[in-house]
Amino acid sequence: MKNTLIVLPGPTGVGKTGFALELASRLRCDIISCDSRQFYREMKIGTAAPDDEQLARVRHHFVGFISVTDYYSVSLFERDAMALLPKLFEASPVVIMTGGSMLYMDAVCRGMDDIPDTDPAVRQRYAEMYQKEGISGLRMALRMVDPEYYAKVDLHNPRRILRALEITASTGIPYSSFLTAPVRERDFRIVKAGLTRERGELYRRIDARVDAMMNAGLEEEARSLLEYKGLNALNTVGYRELFRWFDGEISREEAISLIKRNTRRYARKQMTWWNRDNDINWFDASEEEMMFSWIERRLEDNRP
RNA sequence: GGGGAGAUACCAAAGUGGCCAACUGGGGCAGACUGUAAAUCUGUUGUCUGAUGACUUCGUAGGUUCGAAUCCUGCUCUCCCCA
Numbered sequence: 001m002k003n004t005l006i007v008l009p010g011p012t013g014v015g016k017t018g019f020a021l022e023l024a025s026r027l028r029c030d031i032i033s034c035d036s037r038q039f040y041r042e043m044k045i046g047t048a049a050p051d052d053e054q055l056a057r058v059r060h061h062f063v064g065f066i067s068v069t070d071y072y073s074v075s076l077f078e079r080d081a082m083a084l085l086p087k088l089f090e091a092s093p094v095v096i097m098t099g100g101s102m103l104y105m106d107a108v109c110r111g112m113d114d115i116p117d118t119d120p121a122v123r124q125r126y127a128e129m130y131q132k133e134g135i136s137g138l139r140m141a142l143r144m145v146d147p148e149y150y151a152k153v154d155l156h157n158p159r160r161i162l163r164a165l166e167i168t169a170s171t172g173i174p175y176s177s178f179l180t181a182p183v184r185e186r187d188f189r190i191v192k193a194g195l196t197r198e199r200g201e202l203y204r205r206i207d208a209r210v211d212a213m214m215n216a217g218l219e220e221e222a223r224s225l226l227e228y229k230g231l232n233a234l235n236t237v238g239y240r241e242l243f244r245w246f247d248g249e250i251s252r253e254e255a256i257s258l259i260k261r262n263t264r265r266y267a268r269k270q271m272t273w274w275n276r277d278n279d280i281n282w283f284d285a286s287e288e289e290m291m292f293s294w295i296e297r298r299l300e301d302n303r304p
Numbered sequence: 305g306g307g308g309a310g311a312u313a314c315c316a317a318a319g320u321g322g323c324c325a326a327c328u329g330g331g332g333c334a335g336a337c338u339g340u341a342a343a344u345c346u347g348u349u350g351u352c353u354g355a356u357g358a359c360u361u362c363g364u365a366g367g368u369u370c371g372a373a374u375c376c377u378g379c380u381c382u383c384c385c386c387a
Contacts, residue, residue, distance in 0.1 A: 012342075035342085036340080036341065036342075036343090037342055046342095047342080070340095071340065072340060073339045073340055073341095074338080074339050074340085074341075075338090075339045076339080076340095077339095078339090100342075101341070101342080102337090102341075103337075103338080103339085103341050104341080106338090107338085107339085112338055112339070113338060113339095115338080115339070117339090118339090154336065154337080154344090154345055154346070156344095156345055156346065157336090157337085157344055157345040157346085158344075158345085159341090159343075159344045159345075160337080160344075160345080163338090163339075167339090178338085179338065181338070231340085232340040232341095232343075233340070235340090235342085235343065236342050236343085237342045238342080239342095240342095261331085262342080263342080265342095266342050268333090268334090269335095269342090270342090272334080272335065272336085273336095273337080275335095
């Protein structure tokens, strides 16, 4: 039987954790978490990371394995996950990957282009350029060094332009020439089953979960991370709103309702991303048994 | 009881005779996405239409005018001040 990676996407708050746990118990396999914020060991409550009891029941990977001060990225995740999978497949022909980080999931399923790391000094230089000259300065610079990418990039989005400039300057090669968008051949089968819910119900669950996080001590968790609020890892729903409260900018109530709103937005954004992935078979949370049996049938189906 | 201010689209808020289906912000909805992605960015938001365009809107009922969200009158409601 060919090794299979069961990919389980779903919007935040839909109930993936519990579902994946149940599935892993039945299949006796490990879970790879694909949640770029559950990676951080200091952010357990706000990211609804699996708790100790759940972690003890099924072996998880990539949960709380780095610190907010560490550098990590999609490509590192792809590398680490691809290094780990063969080991996991030695123990079981099936591995589950669940989570909400869309790009990270795609990186494992399809791979990303090999692009060299950027030089931090270069990065700093362009950050300053953005400060001084704004987005138009970045645009002009990009048009000079990589007109091909300039023609297709979102010229309103500083992140994209900065990235292209950094790579081009660090390597001396236009960023666009790295972009071949290959679909990497994986030596395991990928089965994608998405978990979804009616929107109103999902929103109610999200609201309830935010309240539960506050009761579970999210405030203390965020306070202990206040000194790191400038780090990217903390630019995350649930933390940045509380930081604004701590700074006296908004009230506690405002912070909580903003967390709810931003979590709902995130859930929608996730669905937008996955909507274009035709390989995902979606199941409503009310049809969990149907989903289990669909997955089991796919596993019995031995064709590559 | 007397005096004053105001009622604008989901919310807030501009507009004070034609350039107004109505600035702007928020929210909603939709979308993009190749390296810190729970990030970053975009579009749209009266109705019908593929688009031109058509139709109904600015508390309410009338009036003035070629033309009104904008001017006048009555009514309803809200707020403030003095009693």
